[in-house]
Amino acid sequence: MDKLLVTVFGLGAIGFIYWFFFGKNEEASTQTHVLVNGGYMPSTIKIPVGKSTTLMFTRTDANTCLEDFYIPDFKIKKYFPMNTPVTVTLLPPTRGTFGFHCGMNMFHGKIEVV
Amino acid sequence: MKTSFPIVGMHCASCARLIEKKLTRTPGVTAAAVNYGSEEASVEHDDTVTPKTLSDAVADVGYKAIIEGNNSKTPNDIKEEAKKAELTDLQKKVTVSAALSIMVFFGSFPEWFPFVPKILSDPMVLLFLATPVQFWAGWRFYQATWSSLKNRSAGMDTLISIGTTAAYGYSLLFLFHVTNAMYFDTGAVIITLILLGRYFEARAKAHTGDAIKKLLNLSAKTARVLRNGKELDIPIDQVRVGDTLRVRPGEKIPVDGKITDGFSSIDESMVTGESLPVDKKRGDAVIGATINTTGTFLFLATSVGGDTMLSRIVKMVAEAQSSRAPIQRLADTVSGYFVPIVLMLAVATFVLWFDIGTFAQAFTNMIAVLIIACPCALGLATPTAIMVGTGRGAEHGILIKDAESLEIANKIKVIVFDKTGTLTNGKPTVTDIETVVPGLTRDPRGSRHVSRDDILSIAASLEKGSEHSLAAAILAKAAGQKLLHVTGFKAIPGVGISGTINKKHYTFGKPKKSYHNLENQGKTVMELTQGSKTLGIIAVADTLKDQAKDMVSTLSRMGIAVWMVTGDNPRTAAAIAGQAGITNVLAGVLPDQKADKIKSLRSPGSLRPPIISFVGDGINDAPALASADVGIAMGTGTDVAIESAGITLLNTNLMSVVSAIKLSRASLSVIKQNLFWAFGYNVILIPVAMGVLYPIMGIFLNPAIAAFAMAASSISVVGNSLRLKTARI
Numbered sequence: 001m002d003k004l005l006v007t008v009f010g011l012g013a014i015g016f017i018y019w020f021f022f023g024k025n026e027e028a029s030t031q032t033h034v035l036v037n038g039g040y041m042p043s044t045i046k047i048p049v050g051k052s053t054t055l056m057f058t059r060t061d062a063n064t065c066l067e068d069f070y071i072p073d074f075k076i077k078k079y080f081p082m083n084t085p086v087t088v089t090l091l092p093p094t095r096g097t098f099g100f101h102c103g104m105n106m107f108h109g110k111i112e113v114v
Numbered sequence: 115m116k117t118s119f120p121i122v123g124m125h126c127a128s129c130a131r132l133i134e135k136k137l138t139r140t141p142g143v144t145a146a147a148v149n150y151g152s153e154e155a156s157v158e159h160d161d162t163v164t165p166k167t168l169s170d171a172v173a174d175v176g177y178k179a180i181i182e183g184n185n186s187k188t189p190n191d192i193k194e195e196a197k198k199a200e201l202t203d204l205q206k207k208v209t210v211s212a213a214l215s216i217m218v219f220f221g222s223f224p225e226w227f228p229f230v231p232k233i234l235s236d237p238m239v240l241l242f243l244a245t246p247v248q249f250w251a252g253w254r255f256y257q258a259t260w261s262s263l264k265n266r267s268a269g270m271d272t273l274i275s276i277g278t279t280a281a282y283g284y285s286l287l288f289l290f291h292v293t294n295a296m297y298f299d300t301g302a303v304i305i306t307l308i309l310l311g312r313y314f315e316a317r318a319k320a321h322t323g324d325a326i327k328k329l330l331n332l333s334a335k336t337a338r339v340l341r342n343g344k345e346l347d348i349p350i351d352q353v354r355v356g357d358t359l360r361v362r363p364g365e366k367i368p369v370d371g372k373i374t375d376g377f378s379s380i381d382e383s384m385v386t387g388e389s390l391p392v393d394k395k396r397g398d399a400v401i402g403a404t405i406n407t408t409g410t411f412l413f414l415a416t417s418v419g420g421d422t423m424l425s426r427i428v429k430m431v432a433e434a435q436s437s438r439a440p441i442q443r444l445a446d447t448v449s450g451y452f453v454p455i456v457l458m459l460a461v462a463t464f465v466l467w468f469d470i471g472t473f474a475q476a477f478t479n480m481i482a483v484l485i486i487a488c489p490c491a492l493g494l495a496t497p498t499a500i501m502v503g504t505g506r507g508a509e510h511g512i513l514i515k516d517a518e519s520l521e522i523a524n525k526i527k528v529i530v531f532d533k534t535g536t537l538t539n540g541k542p543t544v545t546d547i548e549t550v551v552p553g554l555t556r557d558p559r560g561s562r563h564v565s566r567d568d569i570l571s572i573a574a575s576l577e578k579g580s581e582h583s584l585a586a587a588i589l590a591k592a593a594g595q596k597l598l599h600v601t602g603f604k605a606i607p608g609v610g611i612s613g614t615i616n617k618k619h620y621t622f623g624k625p626k627k628s629y630h631n632l633e634n635q636g637k638t639v640m641e642l643t644q645g646s647k648t649l650g651i652i653a654v655a656d657t658l659k660d661q662a663k664d665m666v667s668t669l670s671r672m673g674i675a676v677w678m679v680t681g682d683n684p685r686t687a688a689a690i691a692g693q694a695g696i697t698n699v700l701a702g703v704l705p706d707q708k709a710d711k712i713k714s715l716r717s718p719g720s721l722r723p724p725i726i727s728f729v730g731d732g733i734n735d736a737p738a739l740a741s742a743d744v745g746i747a748m749g750t751g752t753d754v755a756i757e758s759a760g761i762t763l764l765n766t767n768l769m770s771v772v773s774a775i776k777l778s779r780a781s782l783s784v785i786k787q788n789l790f791w792a793f794g795y796n797v798i799l800i801p802v803a804m805g806v807l808y809p810i811m812g813i814f815l816n817p818a819i820a821a822f823a824m825a826a827s828s829i830s831v832v833g834n835s836l837r838l839k840t841a842r843i
Contacts, residue, residue: 003469010465014458021454024266033153038261054154056120056180063258064200064316065269067193070436070497075516077436079193085122085180105449105493106269107262 028112036069036080037061040100043109052091058083068103071111117165118156119181121148121172132175140171155179190330197320204313211251211309214243215302222299237289237296244298248282252305268453270490276457277484277817278304284477295474297481304485304821311825315490318832322498324839325505326435329428332384332403337368340412357415361406369402370422371413378409385424386764387511427764430513430756434504435497439517441785442496445792449492456487456800463804475805478817482803486820490828491795495788498835503781506838511764512774519760521785523744523778526674527724528715529771530700532708532738533680533687535731536748537694537768538656542584544570544591545637546653569650571595573642576613576622579603584638587654610640620644625651636682636689662694665768670695672775675724679703679711679738708738729771731755746771773843780841788831795827 029042036059047053059066059080069078071088080086092098092113101108121133130148133155137146142163148155157168165181172179220227221234221243233239249256255278258271281297281304288296336347340358350368353359358374361367367380377395382388382404391407394400400413402422419425438446460483467476500517507514514520531537547566574592577585578600600613610623625641629651632639637653666676677698678691687701700711708728716723728735728742731749736758739745747759749766756762763770803820807813 006468007465010461010468013461017454017457017461020266021268021457022451037265038258038263039265039267041265043265043267054120056122056153058122061258061261062254063261063269063271064312065258065271067196072436072438072517075433075437077432079190081192081196084192085120085178087120087180099446101446101449103493103497104270104490105446105497106453106489107267108450 032056033058034109035060036066038063039107040109044112045109046112046114047090047092049092049095049113052089054087054089056085056087058085065104065106066102069100070103071098071100073098115161115163116156116158117163117168117181118154119165119168119179121153121155122178122180129177133172133177136171136175137168140167142167190327197316201313201316204309204316207251208306208309208313211247211302211306214247215299215306218243218247218302219299222296240296240298241286241289244282244285244302247302247305248278251309252278255305268457270453270488272453273456273484273487274304274308276460277481280477280484281481281817297477300478300481300817303818304481307818307821307825308485311829314825314829315832318829318836319494319498321836321839322501322832323435323505325502325508326428326431328505329424329431329508333424334366334368334403338362338365351419353415353418355415355418358412359415360410360412361400362410363406363408365406367400367402367404367406367413369415370417371400371402371415373398373400373411373413376409376411378411379407381405381407382765385427385511387509387770388765388767426756427508427513430515430762431504431508434514434516434520435501437500437516437518439496439500439521439785441521441782441789442517445492445495445789448793449489452487452489452492456483459800459804460484467805475808475814479803479805479814481817482815482820483800485817486799486803486815486824488792488796488824488827491788491792491831494828494831494835495792496785498832499781499784499788499838502835502838503777503784506841506843507774507777510770510773510777510843512770512777513756513762513764514774515756515760515762519744520778520781522725523727523761523775524782525725526727526744526775528675528677529669529727529729530677530679530712530715530742531696532728532730532735533678533682533690534656536729537662537678537696538658538690540656540731542587542638542654542656544587544652545655545657546632547650548653549650550648564649566650567595569642569652571598572615572620572649573622573640573652575600575615576603576611576620579613580605580611582611584640584654588652618644620649629653634685634689636686656690658690658693659766659768661768665772666695668769668772669775672772674775677715679708681705705734706737708735709741712738712741746774776843777841780838780843784834784838784841788834791834792827792831795823799823 026044028044028046030046031042032053032055034055034057035041036057038061045055057069057080059082062082067080069080074090076088078086078088095113098111099108100111134146134148137143137155137157143157143159145158146155169179169181217234218240220230221240224230224235255271255275258269259275262268262272278301281301284293285296285298287293334350337350337353338360339346339348339353340360345360353369359368373394373396375396379391379393380400381391382401385401385404403424460480463483464476464480467479500520503520504514534540547569549564549566549569570592574588574595575598577588578597598615600615603613605611610621612619612621621643623640625639629639632653637655639651639653641651642649669676675698676696677700678696679700680687681704682701684701687699691699703711712726712728715726725743727744727746728738729746729748730739736754739747739758744761745759746761746763747755748763761774763774803815805814
């Protein structure tokens with residue numbers, strides 16, 4: 001009986017983990033202020049093609065993984081000091097989706113150029 | 115002047131009006147507009163307004179302006195400070211939690227350590243010792259987990275906090291007689307080991323960015339400027355374009371410029387990697403941050419601040435370090451799914467072992483899975499190697515545009531060199547002076563026979579008025595000799611030049627007969643005649659750089675086919691190529707055909723065309739540099755070259771080409787080792803933690819050992835990347 005219960009709960013937990021992490025469906029945001037706290041909020045940012053857009057990132061999370069920030073396709077690397085806004089200016093020449101991530105590549109987000 | 119900058123802290127449109135008013139009233143500001151929506155200010159002002167004035171004005175009304183240069187601390191300084199504080203904090207936590215964990219460990223196994231006082235094994239004492247480790251030293255894991263879960267994402271810390279909390283919570287329930295075992299030691303040891311790992315990793319990681327720090331430290335702090343007839347020492351950021359600056363022996367040249375008076379020998383090794391000092395005179399360009407050795411000179415500042423060569427180099431290295439190497443793609447994809455998958459595997463492990471084994475097996479294996487998984491190593495594998503590799507290159511005057519160029523350069527199979535200025539010195543020099551029939555001709559000034567010196571002297575005197583490209587070579591050879599007075603100078607297109615010296619008429623130019631011996635060596639021969647008599651000849655050629663032969667043989671040994679491309683006729687081309695040991699020659703290629711010729715080497719139809727590199731001077735060769743898989747621009751730091759080339763060599767030493775390829779090979783091998791280690795580690799040890807070895811060998815992975823392995827794996831990846839600092843290139 002115990003075994004059955006643990007198995008059922010276990011399978012349920014796996015399903016929940018899957019839904020919790022992979023099931024989120026975030027809409028691209030046009031907001032240019034990004035809060036860096038346990039990830040990037042918003043994590044999908046929509047910006048216009050061919051126009052210079054300045055994004056502002058503020059890290060409020062002490063986790064050192066988030067202190068470095070990379071947008072490899074734009075060759076951008078920034079250091080985010082705690083509670084200090086840092087600006088990142090992009091001038092995307094083409095449309096497309098470009099990922100960004102933290103120093104250890106564990107927290108991700110993307111920039112949609114439209 | 116117009117300055118735009120973001121403002122932080124506005125919460126309504128009236129805040130924007132308030133800041134706008136304050137800025138408009140600031141002396142020197144002609145107009146200011148603050149947009150609440152974009153949170154940006156745009157200010158028109160004159161030269162008296164500095165970024166600091168603007169940020170002070172904004173701060174006066176209670177908001178914060180983000181302007182570069184308004185703070186005496188650079189982002190690097192802030193980062194350094196934060197890193198120092200972080201290291202001190204980690205050190206404190208590691209020390210305290212290590213002491214506590216050792217006691218918890220001893221207390222948890224009284225049967226192994228009979229000498230330990232009994233009181234340490236008391237559950238309440240263990241709780242008392244383990245709690246600070248769990249919630250004080252380990253607090254950062256909770257903070258990070260909470261904020262990432264809010265975002266529905268998870269990182270390394272999520273795994274650690276879930277794993278250790280499970281151990282701690284289960285043990286806590288033991289105190290209430292709900293469970294029948296304690297795992298205080300597991301939680302405490304894991305947290306201590308992981309913090310220890312973080313400490314070493316943070317220390318090692320700080321060194322991956324050393325190259326940029328070194329470059330930044332190269333710049334001079336002050337400059338001696340001539341203003342209103344006086345010499346003043348001023349901070350470097352106050353130097354303006356057009357200032358005249360004085361540099362004394364042993365001093366650092368503050369900014370880029372052009373010598374206006376004096377001469378000296380300058381040590382440029384720190385920027386270009388050129389090992390020998392370079393002689394510079396009036397009109398020559400000097401690079402900021404290089405060191406003046408002996409002379410004193412004045413120079414005109416031509417670029418300052420962010421426009422100097424050093425700033426451009428720093429910017430380029432920083433950009434390259436932020437780019438992505440194609441080899442990293444798989445690791446990137448895996449990282450995105452890693453942590454949630456490990457969480458699911460941990461649950462599956464628990465269920466499986468609960469069903470087929472005991473609760474204790476299920477529980478410890480689950481914790482081992484959570485703790486052993488190390489996405490950090492995957493994330494650090496490529497970027498740390500790229501950082502150290504590009505930095506190492508910059509120290510040798512090898513600028514790598516992006517991680518992709520560094521990666522591809524390792525696969526170069528064919529390398530095409532432009533001849534003039536790349537393989538050769540690019541300046542024709544006099545190689546031979548010969549008297550044709552010694553003893554038969556008379557000197558214009560007397561009865562002596564015509565000597566080699568006489569031929570040079572007459573030719574140089576005639577060439578003085580000529581604009582022919584070879585004239586410079588002859589005049590340079592005759593430097594220091596007194597030139598003779600020429601009357602009736604005439605340039606005859608296609609033939610040469612003529613003039614009268616001491617009443618004798620001379621012609622110098624195209625020879626009437628062929629000099630096969632010299633011409634076959636790629637030399638241009640000019641004949642000096644007096645009337646119908648030939649007096650002698652002068653041969654001029656562009657000479658091969660000293661290192662060319664060594665470089666070609668080294669490249670061949672490395673399995674790379676060497677080609678030469680030139681606009682010269684096949685005979686001259688073959689002569690130069692022969693001297694360098696190059697057998698593959700593309701001669702008679704016009705500058706605009708070079709790009710097509712390079713493409714044609716790709717052997718059309720082949721499934722895997724060879725990776726081709728083109729080495730040129732970067733100014734006329736931009737299309738060829740861009741059309742090659744890896745363009746290598748040599749002896750230049752111009753924007754055009756940097757833009758079109760994947761690799762820019764700041765010096766003119768041909769061996770730098772070999773160094774660049776060796777650096778790429780060394781970096782790639784480190785990246786491959788790192789990725790192999792990081793993938794292998796996770797692919798092998800996660801199943802081991804899940805208990806796959808138990809049925810075969812009866813082994814389970816102790817969670818504390820899992821914590822040790824996890825900490826060691828990311829340190830070893832960073833440590834392996836740091837090896838590139840001493841790699842032989």
